[in-house]
């Protein structure tokens with residue numbers, strides 16, 4: 462954001478070079494250093510989160526709540542609507558903020574630059590699933606509260622598709638694109654797991670807004 466001078470008294474001025482932390486969170490401009498942190502703050506307050514979706518021109522609809530039982534469920538989920546290229550299954554509002562910002566500021570420009578065609582849709586493997594972390598019986602996954610989404614691939618306007626399963630390891634533009642959108646997710650989400658992480662993620666990117674911070 463451009464610097465803004467606040468005049469304080471005669472001849473004195475304080476120049477704020479980044480008002481990111483002072484204005485209501487708006488995800489229309491490119492993310493700044495604090496955007497991921499501010500998304501996690503907004504995620505704690507559903508009303509703040511819903512207002513941020515509206516302010517940021519992110520089309521979404523509130524989803525019916527699911528009763529929390531055995532550590533599963535949610536009461537503040539939204540689905541990004543079909544008007545959005547990031548149209549999504551129901552996911553917690555804060556996750557939806559990060560997901561929409563990722564599509565807008567990371568995925569869209571990377572597709573144009575690397576692949577020469579816009580992304581028209583993102584293929585997910587879903588968000589909510591009442592289950593434990595793979596290999597960790599008794600520890601609920603972030604999916605259990607719709608606080609995680611798995612991304613399997615992308616469809617481009619020119620008809621091509623990019624899949625994590627098939628294109629991750631390539632040295633071509635599709636592989637470069639996938640690794641760029643993984644790297645770009647790390648500042649917006651809390652945990653980002655890719656095929657570089659382990660075999661359980663060989664065919665998708667796991668993106669969540671849980672307490673753990675990891676990017677690999």
Ligand SMILES: [Zn+2]
Pocket residue numbers: 604609610611666667668
């Ligand atoms: Zn996942």
